[in-house]
Amino acid sequence: MSKTCRQVEWIFTPEDVARIRFAFSPIWELVISLRAVRDPARHSLHLPWVRAVRPRLAGLDLTELFALVPPQGYVVDFLTPPPESPMPDFAADLERVRRADPERAAAEAVRANGSASGGVARFVADPEAGVVRVADTLERYWAIAFAEFWPRIHGLLEGDVLRRVRRLAAGGARELFADLHPSVRWTGDRLAVTRPRQYSEPLGGEGLVLVPSAFYWPDVAVMMKPYRPMLVYPATGAGTLWDEGPPPAPGALAALVGRTRAQILIALAEPATTSVLARRMSITPGAVSQHLGVLADGGLVTRRRLGREVVYRRTPVGDSLVCAS
Incomplete structure (x- = not known):
């Protein structure tokens, strides 16, 4: 069989169809973003983000992560565990990486590189220490290059999930998979994905x-x-993610109102509830509510009750601060 004819095929029972679920993963986006950092020319869609974050990465050694996330092909699975919850939480994702089985992680590292030499030699020599080391590096990478941009990415992914869920509810699996991706085909009880295996x-x-x-x-x-079956597909509208450039970095704004409040103000480019902001920023609703209270008292956001929910939006003063930053 030729390589182009190969496919991954999952066979569904009615129970499997009923258990189709959507989730999105901050750690998946973080890990895959390493490819854009390493080779921006191949990922021109994300050039505005790369230009914004590359100068910050000068002091962070990403060599080992680059070895585990090659420019093309297989990425080690232990760095991108399938989401367990529809509520994305980077801290929980990272903890699952830290708990990865060292022997399996070492085998995946060899698979990603074709051998135990080169960039993964140190990792394979002591995978238990290697798992801890790369998890620590991912945590620093998130803080330096990703956390402040996550609300925008989260909003895009959340919008895609809402659209897909409506399609599933309206037309079942056939309607859901009809335009997911050209390489994905639903045949009634099977989902086939064209892959090189x-x-x-x-x-x-x-x-x-x-x-x-x-x-x-x-x-x-x-x-x-041995992981839970997962299909990653391109989110609708990904090409517009950075249309207006990356969100303003909350440097001066953070010095004025605090980093988390600056991130909340940036995230309120579109009105949102406390629970939505908490999911986007991976912090508790209680913490978001406290910050929103301070921002409201300062005249930077306003609140309005819509039915049983309270929706927050930036005031003109809040808009001017964000734009000035």
């Missing part, structure tokens, strides 16, 4: 996790056993 297995009642991605655009990725 051959695989066909029943889902066995586990269902399938569908994960939209901004940084993996325009391709699809799959994850199979």
